[in-house]
Each structure stands twice: as structure tokens, then as C-alpha cells.
Amino acid sequence: MEEVECGIEKKAAAMAAAEEVGRKEEAAASDVGLKELSRKLNDFAKARDWEQYHSPRNLLLAMVRKGLADWDEAEKEHLGEELADVLLYLVRLSDICGVDLGDAATRKIVKNAAKYPAPSKEGA
Numbered sequence: 001m002e003e004v005e006c007g008i009e010k011k012a013a014a015m016a017a018a019e020e021v022g023r024k025e026e027a028a029a030s031d032v033g034l035k036e037l038s039r040k041l042n043d044f045a046k047a048r049d050w051e052q053y054h055s056p057r058n059l060l061l062a063m064v065r066k067g068l069a070d071w072d073e074a075e076k077e078h079l080g081e082e083l084a085d086v087l088l089y090l091v092r093l094s095d096i097c098g099v100d101l102g103d104a105a106t107r108k109i110v111k112n113a114a115k116y117p118a119p120s121k122e123g124a
């Protein structure tokens with residue numbers, strides 16, 4: 001009897017450990033960097049010989065077409081897929097145009113802050 005209980009405990013511990021690994025993998029996937037996405041998209045296009053179709057114009061048109069889709073709040077999963085497509089096309093477009101998107105976006109946030117300063121909180 002004790003042996004059976006020990007076996008069940010071991011199985012529960014293994015399942016908890018697997019769940020923890022799954023959670024960590026999920027967190028890592030949602031925290032993926034732009035350079036990693038860029039590399040994956042490049043591999044994806046190369047493997048299919050699709051580089052010929054990925055001109056800046058085609059990528060921009062594909063991005064806009066995805067962005068024009070009906071965005072229904074009730075269909076969160078579908079919305080996520082459409083927004084993911086927009087992001088992937090944008091990352092690919094940036095790569096094709098030789099733009100470091102992470103760097104450009106970070107610089108632009110700094111520029112935006114200088115252009116649109118937040119109201120001072122002093123005396124508020």
C-alpha cells in the first residue's frame with residue numbers, strides 16, 4: 001500500500017514539474033525578441049523559396065490587408081492570429097528594408113517623449 005502511495009506521489013510530482021516546464025516555455029514564447037522572430041521568418045521564407053514574393057510592397061500590402069480584417073472582440077483567438085500576422089509581416093518588412101525594428105522603436109519612443117512631454121506633476 002505504501003509503495004502504491006509513493007508511486008502516486010511521484011507521478012503527481014512529475015506532472016507538477018512538467019506543468020512548470022510548460023508554463024516556463026509559454027512565458028518564454030510570449031517574450032520572444034524581434035531579432036528571433038526575424039530569424040524565424042527568414043528561415044520560413046527561405047525554406048519555401050518565398051523570398052521572391054517578399055518585396056517591401058508585397059509585405060506592406062499583406063500587412064494592411066490583415067489589419068483591415070473585421071476585428072470582433074468576441075473572437076479573441078482569431079483577433080490574436082490577425083494581429084500576429086500584422087506583427088510578423090512588419091518584422092519581415094523591417095528586415096527586408098535593413099531596419100533594426102527594436103532599435104528604431106526604442107529610439108522613436110525617446111523622440112516621442114521629447115516631442116510630446118508629459119505634463120509636470122509638480123503642484124498637482
Ligand SMILES: Nc1ccn([C@H]2C[C@H](O)[C@@H](COP(=O)(O)OP(=O)(O)OP(=O)(O)O)O2)c(=O)n1
Pocket residue numbers: 050053081084085088089
Ligand atoms: N507569401 C506569404 C504568405 C504567408 N506568409 C505567412 C505570414 C503570415 O503570418 C501567414 C499568413 O498566412 P495566410 O495569408 O494564409 O493567413 P491565415 O493563415 O490567417 O489564413 P486566412 O487569412 O485565410 O484566414 O503566413 C508569408 O510569410 N508569406
